[in-house]
Amino acid sequence: MAEIPIGRMLRSATTGFTFGCSVPEPAVPIFGTFVKAPAQRGATHIIGLIYDIVIEDDPFVRQMIATPDLPEEYILDQRENRQVPLEVSVLAVGYKNGDGVNYALPPQPPITLDSVELCSEEEIVTFTRSLDFLRLILAARDLPADELVASALQQAAAMRPVDERPRYLKEAGRYIARQLSFDLPRLDNLLRRISM
Amino acid sequence: MALELNKLTYQVDDLCETLLNRSEELAASVPVAREELRIIAQHPTDLDKKIQKALNFRWAGAIPTDEQLDAIFPAPALPERADIIAADGSQVYPDRHGLALYYLINIGSIVFKHGLGKAPECFSQPAVYHETKDLYDGENLVAAALINARRDITELAELAVRATQLEKDDSAPTLTLLDNGLLLYFSLQATDRAQLDEILRLYLAELDNLRRSGAVIAGIVDRPQAASVVRLLRLATMELDEINEDTLRVTSPFERIIDRRLFEELPPEHRTAVFANASPQNTDFYKPRGHKIHFFYLNAGGNSGTILRVEIPEWVANDPEKLDLVHAGIVEQSRVTGGFPYVLMRAHELAIVSNAERNDLDQMVMQAMIQRGMSPEQSLKAQGKAWTGGSKRRYR
Numbered sequence: 001m002a003e004i005p006i007g008r009m010l011r012s013a014t015t016g017f018t019f020g021c022s023v024p025e026p027a028v029p030i031f032g033t034f035v036k037a038p039a040q041r042g043a044t045h046i047i048g049l050i051y052d053i054v055i056e057d058d059p060f061v062r063q064m065i066a067t068p069d070l071p072e073e074y075i076l077d078q079r080e081n082r083q084v085p086l087e088v089s090v091l092a093v094g095y096k097n098g099d100g101v102n103y104a105l106p107p108q109p110p111i112t113l114d115s116v117e118l119c120s121e122e123e124i125v126t127f128t129r130s131l132d133f134l135r136l137i138l139a140a141r142d143l144p145a146d147e148l149v150a151s152a153l154q155q156a157a158a159m160r161p162v163d164e165r166p167r168y169l170k171e172a173g174r175y176i177a178r179q180l181s182f183d184l185p186r187l188d189n190l191l192r193r194i195s196m
Numbered sequence: 197m198a199l200e201l202n203k204l205t206y207q208v209d210d211l212c213e214t215l216l217n218r219s220e221e222l223a224a225s226v227p228v229a230r231e232e233l234r235i236i237a238q239h240p241t242d243l244d245k246k247i248q249k250a251l252n253f254r255w256a257g258a259i260p261t262d263e264q265l266d267a268i269f270p271a272p273a274l275p276e277r278a279d280i281i282a283a284d285g286s287q288v289y290p291d292r293h294g295l296a297l298y299y300l301i302n303i304g305s306i307v308f309k310h311g312l313g314k315a316p317e318c319f320s321q322p323a324v325y326h327e328t329k330d331l332y333d334g335e336n337l338v339a340a341a342l343i344n345a346r347r348d349i350t351e352l353a354e355l356a357v358r359a360t361q362l363e364k365d366d367s368a369p370t371l372t373l374l375d376n377g378l379l380l381y382f383s384l385q386a387t388d389r390a391q392l393d394e395i396l397r398l399y400l401a402e403l404d405n406l407r408r409s410g411a412v413i414a415g416i417v418d419r420p421q422a423a424s425v426v427r428l429l430r431l432a433t434m435e436l437d438e439i440n441e442d443t444l445r446v447t448s449p450f451e452r453i454i455d456r457r458l459f460e461e462l463p464p465e466h467r468t469a470v471f472a473n474a475s476p477q478n479t480d481f482y483k484p485r486g487h488k489i490h491f492f493y494l495n496a497g498g499n500s501g502t503i504l505r506v507e508i509p510e511w512v513a514n515d516p517e518k519l520d521l522v523h524a525g526i527v528e529q530s531r532v533t534g535g536f537p538y539v540l541m542r543a544h545e546l547a548i549v550s551n552a553e554r555n556d557l558d559q560m561v562m563q564a565m566i567q568r569g570m571s572p573e574q575s576l577k578a579q580g581k582a583w584t585g586g587s588k589r590r591y592r
């Protein structure tokens with residue numbers, strides 16, 4: 001499957017990165033999407049999950065909001081020709097290199113203007129084969145981690161054969177139970193979300 | 197902080213006091229001027245004769261057209277399909293303290309197709325001028341006014357090219373807009389007649405091209421300071437035999453009133469009557485080429501009631517369909533922004549050269565010079581400005 005670039009890197013850290021892209025289409029990018037970005041001159045590919053999408057305003061757009069029956073040409077000009085300040089934040093959940101998949105923070109973050117791409121279905125299935133990718137999400141602070149876990153697991157399950165899905169989610173539930181054994185209210189809430 | 201604002205407190209107070217006083221004076225005199233406009237519109241006694249006599253003294257007022265002096269007109273409907281093109285330019289002046297001597301003109305333009313439901317097309321065309329003929333005016337470095345005039349010609353040329361290249365899939369009319377008056381400001385500044393002739397030859401040739409393309413052109417001045425119609429009012433109050441070069445210089449009883457104040461009560465989206473500009477430049481250069489500049493004032497709508505001065509050549513002013521297109525097009529485009537055509541704001545955005553971009557360009561120039569074995573360097577003065585240009589720091 002051809003790789004689909006969806007934006008370019010604005011800023012990054014080993015724990016995650018923020019990229020800019022044009023106006024969000026119905027499908028990409030969306031919350032919980034698996035994306036990848038190169039690091040170490042392409043020797044490593046960081047795998048991440050989109051956890052926040054912010055569309056900043058600007059004075060020009062603010063002025064236009066009050067216009068009744070705004071013709072389509074103005075809307076398209078703002079969306080397609082002007083630089084819509086749209087920022088997408090990603091949590092790093094692992095990386096790929098010559099040795100295979102690693103469920104740890106990457107050795108280096110990506111660099112400004114690096115291309116960010118959607119992960120293919122095959123990459124997502126391979127990456128989520130081990131549930132260790134959940135560890136970095138569950139440990140993340142200041143972001144909707146539980147929503148992200150639920151979204152990632154739903155995606156990963158949906159990309160597997162129908163008869164494998166219940167078993168996959170059950171294993172994920174067990175994994176999360178081990179990680180959150182000290183926080184039963186959170187565990188209960190998360191298990192409910194996965195089973196929905 | 198280099199500017200010690202605390203030392204300006206009283207002066208800023210004085211400034212506001214002056215503004216307030218001036219505003220109160222105008223509040224008293226503007227209604228008198230409006231009444232005078234109404235009177236001469238009803239009884240234009242000897243007005244034509246007075247204008248003819250004043251023109252002998254290079255009087256630069258407003259000449260009435262067939263439309264009644266105090267008439268106002270609501271906005272006509274814009275055709276369902278219309279193409280509106282705008283161009284604007286920005287420049288980087290030559291810097292004798294910089295790495296290399298050059299100047300840059302960047303033209304932004306936008307082709308907006310009303311009624312098609314498609315995104316407009318946007319263009320940006322930069323050009324660097326570095327040859328001796330570009331940079332020197334005789335022995336002197338080219339003046340900013342001349343660069344501005346070249347930029348104005350390039351803006352007009354861009355409109356002519358876009359209007360000519362426009363792929364027409366229907367009979368939609370085309371309106372082109374400039375963020376400037378059409379009477380070239382350079383013609384008021386130039387001291388070298390040959391240079392002025394050359395600039396105007398090029399400018400008027402582009403107006404010819406625009407006319408040939410079938411497009412309509414309008415130049416828009418926001419916050420206009422002109423007092424052309426007020427000069428007409430003053431002329432109307434004079435007796436025919438007292439008109440001479442000296443009396444025409446007197447501005448009483450309408451001192452400091454400008455046309456914008458005179459027409460600030462225009463209802464939203466309405467325009468004034470069209471006037472011809474009696475400026476000597478118009479008569480000497482534009483009129484012989486069939487481009488005599490006319491103008492009207494327009495309340496472009498919005499909460500602020502922005503009054504724009506709209507300048508059009510005579511072949512637009514004398515054609516009701518073209519005049520309506522200008523009026524309707526500007527009103528429609530200003531609806532979105534609250535009082536100024538959207539396409540002109542976008543053309544400006546496409547043309548503007550930010551400080552960061554200018555620094556990037558300097559870096560490109562430096563790289564290219566180094567590749568050719570040169571040693572680029574700024575003057576010490578420029579270097580000093582770079583060192584001290586940021587916020588001032590104080591040792592504590």
